[in-house]
Amino acid sequence: MSERVINVTNAKQKLLAVIGPTAVGKTAMSIALAKRMDGEIISGDSMQVYKGMDIGTAKIKKTEMDGIPHYMLDIKDPSEDFSAAEFQELARGCIQEISAKGKLPIIAGGTGLYIQSVLYDYEFTETASDEVFRRQKEEDLQRFGEAFLHEELTLKDPVSAARIHPNNVRRVIRALEIFHCTGSTMTEFLEKQKKVLQYDAALIGLTADRELLYERINKRVDHMMEEGLLDEVSRLYESGLKGVQSIQAIGYKELYRYLDGTVPLQEAVQELKQNSRRYAKRQLTWFRNKMDVEWFDMTPPVNTAEKEAEIFTYAAGKLKL
Known part of the structure; x- marks a missing residue:
């Protein structure tokens, strides 16, 4: 071979x-x-x-x-x-x-x-750009804030909005710019292309x-917690890392909610299991x-x-x- x-x-x-x-x-x-x-x-x-x-x-x-x-x-x-x-x-x-x-x-x-x-x-639509539009969105950011821009993206491209944290304004603006320039979301743009x-x-x-499979996922999450997942996420949290793409990953965003004091640890772990099961279902469908x-x-x-x-x-x- x-x-x-x-x-x-x-x-x-x-x-x-x-x-x-x-x-x-x-x-x-x-x-x-x-x-x-x-x-x-x-x-x-x-x-x-x-x-x-x-x-x-x-x-x-x-x-x-x-x-x-x-x-x-x-x-x-x-x-x-x-x-x-x-x-x-x-x-x-x-x-x-x-x-x-x-x-x-x-x-x-x-x-x-x-x-x-x-x-x-x-x-990919990396060439799709409109500097005037981008400056306009940056002005909107200064006037109305991050939540305003993210809500606009939710209306135009809910798939991207679900993936991009509202604090990650550069990616929010980029997704809006792609929609503005092409009239399509990224997913729609790719669907139109010949495979x-x-x-x-x-x-x-x-x-x-x-x-x-769901049972395996639940056991895997338990094993991750035993291996020190909370410590791993805590190191990222304590480093000040927030509002970025990586922290939207399953396993991190749920434990961030616990570290923020939003939910108890047990509830965060259950959310992690549920989100992992839902992700597996989406993977199979895709x-x-x-x-x-x-x-x-x-x-x-x-x-x-x-x-x-x-x-x-x-x-x-x-x-x-």
Whole structure:
């Protein structure tokens, strides 16, 4: 396998994607496939890029990597923004780098838009700009405040508004500017684009019985708390980090409410579990509706070794390895 040479100029590069909802087993499966297929792994999680946000993002530990190189981890400070457009650029660079070594790039994660942006020929609206409009919004900010601008975004682009903290005024204004310039939200803009795969790709989806998955999620949250999630979030809170993109991640925003004195700790943990379950449901809906995925059921009493072999056989055949 290591002697395989990929022509990165005249042929589509080969790429394996391992996707699915949180807590379904993507990390373990991606490592098993990387060992079988001489691969290296790119994290497809929008929050694992942040340094110091390890427990809450279920970031893989060095000891768990089993010698497999991982990319797109710990590349941003929690104070920095990160977008699907930036992820697309960086991840494609990683794919190029891994392919040039004769290895198989494997992107593993659950952030649908980010993974989709890499796989397909999406063009983002970074060029959509109107300086006059932007200055007008900055004046509105001074006159009426952050809540006013965020409410305007909620009316025009509720999906972005739900994702962007009202205090993150730069991103609020940018989302309003995109809508002003294109007449579409970011999601609508991407939906209008033709989906042309940029790689010779095999898309592996892992799923499981929903009730079992929810039970796993609840247990994972309990384990995170035992591992020190509250201490991890407290360090970020005490550093003065507020109103930024990273803190809107599930596992952090809920415990921030506790640290703010808004809710008791037990209630914050229950919110964390509920939000994680809802996120898993949204992930499954996204992948099923928007991507051509071959699904594999991981519901116990599944034989993990047999399932791994089944997935390997499918992926190797699909990629003609």
